Amino acid sequence: MDAERLDVFRKLLNERLDALTNKMGSRIGQLVDQRETLSDQTDIATEESDRDMVLRLNDHERKMVQQLQHALRRVDDGDYGVCMACGDDISERRLMARPMATHCIDCMTELEASTSARM
Numbered sequence: 001m002d003a004e005r006l007d008v009f010r011k012l013l014n015e016r017l018d019a020l021t022n023k024m025g026s027r028i029g030q031l032v033d034q035r036e037t038l039s040d041q042t043d044i045a046t047e048e049s050d051r052d053m054v055l056r057l058n059d060h061e062r063k064m065v066q067q068l069q070h071a072l073r074r075v076d077d078g079d080y081g082v083c084m085a086c087g088d089d090i091s092e093r094r095l096m097a098r099p100m101a102t103h104c105i106d107c108m109t110e111l112e113a114s115t116s117a118r119m
Contacts (some may be wrong), residue, residue: 001081004090010075012099017068024061067100074102083107 032053074080081090085107094101103111 001089006075006080007113009080009095009099010072012096013068013072013075016099017065017072020068023057026063050071064100070102071100085111 027110041072071080074082081092082088083090083104084102087102090101090104092104101108
């Protein structure tokens with residue numbers, strides 16, 4: 001991939017990373033601010049369920065942040081856009097949809113099929 005295209009993807013990765021980081025920080029801040037003393041058992045259960053969902057969502061986004069950071073390191077190392085399984089180029093269309101992709105569509109399909117077969 002040429003330097004100009006790498007800069008486009010570096011910018012896209014940084015934008016997504018910044019957006020996720022900001023959203024995560026604000027969501028956790030809201031979670032802390034919302035702490036109330038509730039006496040109704042239903043309200044307490046609802047609040048705990050909501051907190052659990054927010055924490056699971058935050059964990060998912062934390063993993064996405066790690067994937068974006070890893071992709072940025074691959075840009076810097078010159079490995080970005082290369083499938084980790086077969087070594088072929090990952091299509092730009094796939095990278096635009098999922099800029100942190102580490103596998104080409106064929107290898108990812110195969111990986112997902114083998115993973116689901118084990119379950």
